[in-house]
Amino acid sequence: MPRGGKRSGAGRPKGTGKYSESTKAIRVPESMVERILEFAHSGGFKLPLYGGKVAAGCPAPTDDYIEGMLDLSEHLIHDPASTFFVRVTGYSMINAGIHPDDILIVDRSLQANHGKIVIAAIDGELTVKRLYKKQGEVRLMPENDDFEPIEIGSEETLHIWGIVTNVIHTV
Amino acid sequence: MPRGGKRSGAGRPKGTGKYSESTKAIRVPESMVERILEFAHSGGFKLPLYGGKVAAGCPAPTDDYIEGMLDLSEHLIHDPASTFFVRVTGYSMINAGIHPDDILIVDRSLQANHGKIVIAAIDGELTVKRLYKKQGEVRLMPENDDFEPIEIGSEETLHIWGIVTNVIHTV
DNA sequence: CATGTTGATAAAAGTACATTATTCTAGGCT
DNA sequence: AGCCTAGAATAATGTACTTTTATCAACATG
Missing domain, CATH: 2.10.109.10 (Umud Fragment, subunit A)
Structure with missing residues (x-):
């Protein structure tokens, strides 16, 4: 009972991985593997930076009033x-x-x-x-x-x- | 003219690599490869933290009076x-x-x-x-x-x- | 016709392997 | 004896390949 025939269009779609992006295998020190995976997963320690005005009564941070994503090390350390x-x-x-x-x-x-x-x-x-x-x-x-x-x-x-x-x- | 015979003790010594440590291949998003390599190479954005006392007249930061290595993100962001x-x-x-x-x-x-x-x-x-x-x-x-x-x-x-x-x- | 099942397809993830780099020893040479 | 060198040894590195995971089209079923 083969369900044979062509299957064009089938297959795992792109961007369905952990990072929604194609990846590359690189070599890193064993002691840093955990931190680097965390680093990669959180998009490089970038966290949201909010500005002054927010929607009235808004009970929690919303993306509407975000100024951008900020990485402390990147922002504060130039060299x-x-x-x-x-x-x-x-x-x-x-x-x-x-x-x-x-x-x-x-x-x-x-x-x-x-x-x-x-x-x-x-x-x-x-x-x-x-x-x-x-x-x-x-x-x-x-x-x-x-x-x-x-x-x-x-x-x-x-x-x-x-x-x-x-x-x-x-x- | 073989120079044959045992060569015990020969071979590349451990810790002679870029990181002085054994490494592991991991997969990371392509767009972050560069930053991650920099991250790994600089020991995770860790920089020296100096305390109050230093050697008399010491013209530049020395390791003698270091309190430790500090990573800003790690130090300031707990969750x-x-x-x-x-x-x-x-x-x-x-x-x-x-x-x-x-x-x-x-x-x-x-x-x-x-x-x-x-x-x-x-x-x-x-x-x-x-x-x-x-x-x-x-x-x-x-x-x-x-x-x-x-x-x-x-x-x-x-x-x-x-x-x-x-x-x-x-x- | 709607629904469920199966295997084809293809990306993602992890790992083994081939390649490269480095150091060291034994033997040869001066 | 001291110096030089080929190649043996082994870690480090990068990548090819295998395994895993996810989705979808074709077919079967009710």
């Missing part, structure tokens, strides 16, 4: 090779929105211009301050009235590790 | 399915370190308890406020003296989208 994090200690930059235990995103490849917030090493202590650099004078300015500016004279050497681009604060 | 981002507008939470254009990380799965900073929808407008919830009274408290608390009476319905866990501020 992984020159970026690192620093954990904040102390209150000297509180008026710049930098609190103790915050994590700073620091880029080593940016120019240390006047007015930038920098990570500097002074006497073996890591410090975050706003850089003042005008008319040959160099100072590290705190943003808290309880602290004094640090004057960088000819004796001291200023080692600037990098420029702060973002502050991550835990509420 | 991708219930997490989203919201862009801040307005100054009503400035004293909580939440500035206009900051990005908030919001978790929908957390309890909206008294004192938490929440994302709520009021009259079609998305708003971030501190939740006051005591003795049957519910209020949305700004953290800026120029703004008034919002009383939630029996007429209004409060739609809480989620709890703010982190603030990302661009300096």
Whole structure:
């Protein structure tokens, strides 16, 4: 009892797979297999970013008012090779929105211009301050009235590790 | 002229590959191949996190004072399915370190308890406020003296989208 | 004619295998 | 003895192939 004959048009349709897209076999370290599968499945850790206005009384996030999909690493880190994090200690930059235990995103490849917030090493202590650099004078300015500016004279050497681009604060 | 004989001990040693680790072939969407290879190669977007103390006069980040390697997505997002981002507008939470254009990380799965900073929808407008919830009274408290608390009476319905866990501020 | 069943078809997923890359040893050479 | 080299050994890599999964057209059935 054959049900023979041509079957053109039959077959599994395209895009019916896990990713709705054709896939490729690649080789990755065994220890990362799980994370990479999660990464691939969630579309690269991208999550929705919502803007200000939403439908009246809307009880939950809706796609209507989405600004886009955002990946934190992609958004905050432009050059992984020159970026690192620093954990904040102390209150000297509180008026710049930098609190103790915050994590700073620091880029080593940016120019240390006047007015930038920098990570500097002074006497073996890591410090975050706003850089003042005008008319040959160099100072590290705190943003808290309880602290004094640090004057960088000819004796001291200023080692600037990098420029702060973002502050991550835990509420 | 055979150079025959045993060659025990010969052969390519383990861990001499790109990842210094044995690998596994997995299948990923074609459009993500590049990003995933970058992801795998950089060890999962992990970057160094430095603590407070460093060697005296040390001119550049050294491994000696590293706290660990950190991946932003992993550190800030505990449940991708219930997490989203919201862009801040307005100054009503400035004293909580939440500035206009900051990005908030919001978790929908957390309890909206008294004192938490929440994302709520009021009259079609998305708003971030501190939740006051005591003795049957519910209020949305700004953290800026120029703004008034919002009383939630029996007429209004409060739609809480989620709890703010982190603030990302661009300096 | 409507409905159900079966096997043809084709994509997706996973894996084994062939290929490539790397290192090391034994034997030859100086 | 020390240096050089062919090729033996083995891990790493990429891809071809096999297995699995999904859908649909043709046929049978009521």
